[in-house]
Amino acid sequence: MNVNTWLEPIVFFLFAGVVLFSAIGIVLTRNIVRAALFLLGTLGGVAGLYFLLMANLLAAIQLIVYAGGTLVLIVFGVMLTSKSPWVRFAPSRSEAAAATTIGLVLFAALAKIVTGIDWTVAAHPADQPATVRQVGNLLLQQYLVPFEVASVLLLVVMIGAAYLARPEN
Amino acid sequence: MSQATIPWIEPVPEKRVAMRRKALLVLFGGGLTALIVGCVMLGVFRALPDQVGTIVFILAGVLPILGGLGLIPLGLLNGSVVLTTLGFAQIGIGALVGGLLKATPIDPLVVGVLLLVIGPIAAGLAMLTAAGVIVAFKQVVQLLLMRWTALILFCGGIVSIILLVWAHAFVFRYVAQLANDTTLNTSATTTFGGDLTIAELSTRFSGNWRPVAFVLWPLQFGLIRDLIAMGGVIGFISIIPLYTIWWERKVAGRIQSRLGPMRVGGWHGWAQSFADGMKLICKEDFVPPEGDGTLFRLAPYLAFVPAICAFIALPFATTYVFRDLDVALLFILAMLGIEVLGVIIAGWASNNKWSVYGAMREACQMVSYEIPMGMALLVPVMTAGALRLTDIAKLQQDGFGSWLAWNNPFCLIAFFCYYTASLASCKRAPFDLPESESELVAGFHTEYSGFRWSLFFFAEYAAMFAVSGLAVILFLGAWYGPLPLSWAPAGNDIASAVVRGLLFDGPILFILKCGLLLYVQIWIRWTLPRIRIDQVLYACIQVLLPLTMLVVLGSTFWLLFDNSAHPAFESFAKVVRGLLSLVGVVISIAIAGFIIFGFVNRRRLVGTLAIEHFPGS
């Protein structure tokens, strides 16, 4: 019996708990900044799960892009546009109904996928962590087209943002 | 002089004497008792090796439970929360230890020696030392006030920290070797896993050294080693800010023709930061009543914890790394990015307009400077063809000329781009807009005080060290000296180890290089005015970003041609590399000459006071 064999489930449940707790927090809190902080918990917890699965690159990207970049931008946007110091959600009934519907549909789809997949567990998964080199090779050879399409999409977004923010004159 | 009485402090020497006596009693009594208990237990264990299990079970399991059962009614009767809690804690500990001993076939000898012999002896020695200090207080103070004591203490502290680090690495390596040693009989496994039992370890130590096996036994577990190493890392990160702050104040003082801290601790006020820390802890703990209290309390930790986490992946030398991640670079950048969130939340939760300004500036500054910073870091990564920091470092072990900064012209430009961007990402001058005191009062930490405020500073200085460390690893030859590693003495003796550690390879060189970059950060801060926010963003988006893009592009082409397929270009690249190294040598010599010139021509005070010229003064 190895230390890691009983430590790993503990850590997994820890991270999973953080993810779940924060996700529920996002839904329940009415303060946007707090919701953003809960989002940090979710994103960080998921990154932790990636680390646990030895997907180091994915975890680091998750942290750097979502937690370090997107989240900061969200909070930044909230601060720039706030009407009162404590921004609160006040969803109308129709909005709440729409959100519930979408949420349920999404949940159903995810549940279908999760139950539909045959989860075969490798004897000892990912003993050799996926290296950055492998990921890079895959992206630039096998998945070159989607990779480039994504980059073009981002470029379009950037140009659009610059257009929207340009001076009037 | 007459006895001056301050009305709000009653001078009661009797009370103080009583307190001293009480403390002495507790320390002496406790220390002696613990020492005796430890020695007696050792004797008991040696005398009755067969009964060890029973003795340990009774002493470590049953006795605490009994004591707890006795304490709880006592605490309840006296209404003392402390006693009651203590009682419950004792019961808990007793139950845990007893349960562990009974339920698992764990070696009771290990638990017994760790809990009942080594623990009491260590505690006893510590308490006796404290008692001795109280007794010899005056003599100790006399000793501390002696001329060279402070300097010796300071230098001794540094040497002992280095020794400690070295020793712990040595021990870890030794234990790891033992685990793989085939000469030991490693057929048995202990309850918690691991390959070594006490008995096996003991065979390595003869006679009186056998107890060492008990200390080494836990170290075979990675978790324990990690915990100890983590403690070391956190300790080191706590010491970095303390001394960087002290050093910054000294350097600033010299730059401004002042002296800087001179009092606390004796030699150049080396203990100033400790005194400040104590002061900060004692300060009022203010939470703005109109702010978001929860987030306000949380924010310092959000800034502090990621800054520490960055050190998880930051190697100090090839083996001095907590986790040698293959994505270490990305991980450190991510952690520095998350640190910003703490700052933003702090500014937001303070409900102070200046704080919000600081937070907004931090957000837009950080988000924009992360891009040129990452782009500039791509250049050495591409040149090295690796993302693991230790791999990149390994490329630079062939002396000054092999450092990546002089590898090609683009690397050198990338180094300066990175350094500029790193100043901005650590909110250091001239990019210290989030806390610019002349515009925003104190920016995001306007409302913070005491310990929480100091956490922000710890985070800032830790981040400064982390970005300097990245610069050193990626551009300035990591932990290798300017001489090729192949020249290093290869012997296993202490002398060649010292020479290797000081001149060729190892964490000391790394810390020295980081210190040099930190010094440049300090130097810039006390020389330059602050940039305006639009100029900050202009410098990022219109200067640094295109520049780093060009550099990445250029370096790509350079790497494309700089190989054996293009012999002409390869030889050209060699010449360029040589020239650039020469530039590097010249810069280094210039800086050294600058320092020497400054030291030789140092003056304490410029001129004398005019008033001394006048009669009667």
Add this chain to the structure above:
Amino acid sequence: MTIEGIANLLKEKFPDAGIEARLESRHPHVIVKPEHWLTVAEFLRNDPQLKFDWLRCITGVDYIEDKQLAAIYDFHSTQRPAQSDGLWSARGELSVKVLAPRDNPMVPSVCHLWGAADWHERETYDLVGINFQNHPDSVDDLNGRHPRRILCPDDWQGHPLQKDYEFPLEYHGIPAVTEFGQTRPLHG
């Protein structure tokens, strides 16, 4: 132009403005009635001969015996450099005293002519109590429409530099201590 010439010019231009010249004083000045002050000021500012473009100071004085409040304006008229050294010089200096009755001290504001008048008028209202009409930074309160106070708090009562001003012994619960308990420092 000398002050005598300016006084004569003004008398000629504004025969009914009650212009008097006090040339024997160490501070030679011209006295103008408040109701004509605005037109006189515009003339002083815009007349190509005079062009008093620099308002140096406005002083309020309480002449309690004459039952008058005086607003004393000091002007410079600057001359662009003619010499090679580029030095500007003063083409002329002028002081104007506008005497307003103490019971209704109304003087037209000249902020639109000289930007500097803004704070000076506010201060003169605050300390001496001369009410400048149509001041751009005016407030309405119990005392009517008047320039916003500048040195004293917005809710201060009275004008401290009037000679019959009585020092309040309490302000928002803050007790005041005066020498010998006097609320009105004796003059002389």
Add this chain to the structure above:
Amino acid sequence: MADTVLESRPDLNLDVVRDEIGDVRTEEMLVNMGPQHPSTHGVLRIVLRTDGEMVLEAVPHIGYLHRCAEKIGENVAPYQYIPYTDRMDYLAGMNNNLAFSLAIEALTGLEVPKRAQVIRVIFAEMNRIASHLVSMGAYGLDMGAFTPFLYAFRERERILDLFEASCGARLTYSYITIGGVTDDVPERFIDVCREYLDYFEPKIAEYNNLLSFNHIFVKRTANVGIISAEKAINWGLSGPSLRGSGVKWDLRKVHPDCGYDEYDFDIPVGQGLKGQLGDCWDRYFVRIQEMQQSVRIVRQALDKLAGTPGEYKHKSGKSVKLPKDEIYYEIEGARGQLGFFIQGDGSQIPYRVKARGPSYCNLSITNEVVKDCLLADVPAIIGSIDVVMGEVDR
């Protein structure tokens, strides 16, 4: 409080969208800068209406340091009032003493001995240097450069040493008084002062290297807070703030008193070297150049002092009787034209004393200049105007 202030200004309309900058518009915010703020140089309070980092409107509020100096002036004899003038512009106390003394002397026709006039020039100019040093250092501090501040104080300390040796005080001197100065300069003063000037003069080049021509500093101050010559005169600006706009006007040349016409010196003006004429950098650099000119004047005055023996004070300075007349007298102080209006009523005590502080008039232009600049420019502009709140509030 801040809201009511804005409501009371009819020319302000909160709904007006200022789109000249063409930036994305965000939520407007009222920010209270001061009275406790590091870069308002005392207890100035400015209510800023901001849109992000842009300042749309700045309303200064003063009076936090009002000490009723004019009321006190109506109750003490001129000789007793000298210490109160020190406390107006506390960075240039000598100049304040000088202005009040000259006003009283002009009103009463008191003759000042020749030697006293030379001493007055030396001390007024030395104090101008000391005051400009603080101004320069504090301006660097406003821009985030800490070090020039301490260099400036290092030099200022030695000027204060000279003052201390002469009159015993380092901040509120009351040295120049009615009818002359309170005491003669100490022995060896001329030598020590010359030594100091030799030491100080090269330092000006050091400040220029460290701060004035620093690229970041120039970027922060050039083309910021531009005041045209017409605007400056219209708002009654004076001193370096006026000369920064290119107006070569100095009362020491226009109406020389204390024998300023006997000294050879230049009037530095802004030339738009680094940006547009009349920007913050010009105002700042005029002060640096003025220090150089003050050194020139002091050198000449020291020569003159050595050759001017005699009384340092008029005997009846303590007991002047004010005629039933009035006077308005201005001198060129460190920050601009410092004026005193004094109304006498035949007794020893003035009927009315009014101080025209240059900082007061210079500060009144704040809103005109600060409008539509960045938040970080507010300290830059306030610092370049160089106000001393003691003089603004009196």
